[in-house]
Amino acid sequence: MNRHHTWAAAAAAALVLSLAACGGSASPPSTQQTAASEVFTYDTTAPVMVDGWDPATEYSDGIIAMSEMYETLTRYDPATHAVGPLLATSWTSADAGRTWTFHLRHGVVFHTGRPMTAQAARAAILRTIKLGGGAAYIWGAVKTIGTPDPYTLVFHLSYASPLALQASADYSAYIYDTQAGGGSALATWLNAGHDAGTGPYTAQTWNKGQEFEVTLKEFPQYWGGWSGPHYGKVVYRVVPQDTTAAQLLRSGQVTFVEQINPSLWSSFKGDSGVTLVSSPSWQNLLGQLNVKRLSLPLRQAISYAIDYQGIIAALQGAGVVSSGIVPPGLFGHFGDLPGYSYDKAKAAALLGQAGYGPGRKPLSLSLTYTQGDSNEQVVATIIKSDLAALNVNLSVQSLAWPTQWAKGKSSDAAQHQDIFMEYWWPDYADPYSWFTNLLQTENPPYFNLSYYSNASLDRMINQVEPLVATDKPAAGQLYRNMQVTILQQAPMLFLYNANYQYAMLSGISGFRVNPAYPNVVFVYSLKP
């Protein structure tokens, strides 16, 4: 480039920089040539759609696509607040929740062509337990699995557990063909972009890191059949820019947009071509406070220093104030817990106890959040602002999730942040996941990135799972006590409970938000 003649280029580049905000997208591939009425295009702003194809270990957004390819024994129904049949048509429990018998659906075939029998389901669950990844802890009580006949599974548990509920989990509960992949290792075969489920759709293409990342096609032998109107193809399209996603929906190039900022979402109001869906979720944004560095008064001070109502105002409908760790609508939620609200004076007094605060020495803290999430960015900016008013200098770092997580769980404590911001949601319709993953003693740390350890809380966590199976009111009371303990000890900030704000093309019926399966659409149930 001739740098002596750059003024015109400079002006053009500045314009380009401004216009870059408009985003852009590649030309659609041939999948878009199919009739629009048959193709359901799911638009996500997440950086990747599927980062692991093994149904035993996937523990992230991959379930959005996997839930179309794989099925579980039961499925949670938000209308009845109970689990309903899926691969299992009925089930019973005996021996005070220590023995569970599931009767399997007949005529179900894996995408590999093999029949789904009790032996195959047993093999899948045993493999998931053996690998121990994802949410494999849901099978933690299982001692043995019997198969008295080809369509009956009998679980013998070492302690009472709500197995029918756990079998509906969004992670590690999928039933798959362990014989898939021929002679090669199953994990290797799966991670090449294959699937071995029983769901209505099967993997057709996987373009890792590409905009059109995953394409699924209908599985002709699906047990539910294909009579009536159904989508024949599902395309997962990764569009990081909210504005581009909104434009794609306006022009009918995508069917469903998973997440756009509240302002853009509201801009569709009055647009007859687009249906807006807003619904409470079981997903909350948390800030895990590093208890190794922050004393109790400091943790409580930070909890009081944050303008929670301000966060809700800035989110413009995308969130509501939290009460404890469990979101509303989920068993274990209590709206009257003694939580924290914005109280600058209390925060200053608590900081003062530790020798910090206005007029004293400054306190420097670090916060990490996941890059690309505009809501997390807004919250981080508000927290920084609130803490700055109390002479606390917060260094905010936005990192790609793998980097953020690696830093948080690093064996080198010097790498650890003071506040780790992340979303959490349950693995099945119960709050157990928050406690066992985020708050139970862990060494080395994995998801407990507060590095919190409380023997009394650990005991309560161990007690609650059997109680859910045998004495639900007692389990509810225990969840309440656990939350009161957490609020007193303040190892984490409860920043807000997320509201789902979806936008989809009008004229599609059958869509129901199921908060037990975050952002999953269940395309088979839709009528185009």
Add this chain to the structure above:
Amino acid sequence: MTALPAPAAPPPVPAPRRLAPLRRAVRASPLITAGGAIALLIVLAALAAPLLAPYPADAGSATHPEIALHAPSLRHLFGTDQVGRDVFSRVLYGARVSPLVALFVLLIACAVGIPLGVAAGYFGGVLDEIIMRVTDVFLAFPPLLLALAFATVLPASLTSLTIAIAITWWPWYTRLVRGQAASVAGRPYVEACRALGIQRWRILLRHVLPNSVTPVIVQVSLDVGGVILTASALSFLGLGAQDPTPDWGLMVAEGENYFTTQWWLVTYPGLAILLTALAFNLLGDGLRDVLDPRWVPGVRER
């Protein structure tokens, strides 16, 4: 100066004589006047930002979420951003960020590039070869790409951004000055200095350096716009300033997802980048013309 008459090359032009063509240029070229005026306005805005900004705290860590995303009004001339900060105040304070980055980048580039260029041009030989080959390695990459690579490995901050861009910028000055220095080094008055036994460092500092840097003045003025654009591009990618620094590139990046619904978040900082880059480039272009001995007012060669 003890320069002897040099019929082969024009003698160094004394400074006072430059003012006359400059005045002529300003009269003859409205673009130069406009560029200078805008640049002056930007500098004044940067200096007077605390007086002009209606909400100076919004350029720092203050947020007002209850008034997030308000459209431009008399209360907030450029509207408010996603956490309720006054965009006008932040754009004004932004004039203290990007131009300052440009200033530091060019200072570093000159501090490194000019001495190396003078040394390479004056001494020639192996030293010249080594310096120029290293320079060629850096020049082989597009500046933005190289700066992007350096900025990626450094922690995201304004300091890292400045260093990353400066690393890519100095070779241009080395190459530019080297040619001039080589030309000056062969002139009779420099040879006369050598013959008189004047020390090398004195010849370099008193004679070669002052007579080699004239093109650098033009280059610096042209590069201000280029550096601002590069810095803004890197900040846009999250590799430069971090919130709440009111950096224009960062403001454009943060407003990206609101572009179609809250246009003011992107438009005003984008316009600030455009105007600043344009102003300094017009100014540099004009200066180049003025300092070019072949330049005749009203006749512009391209």
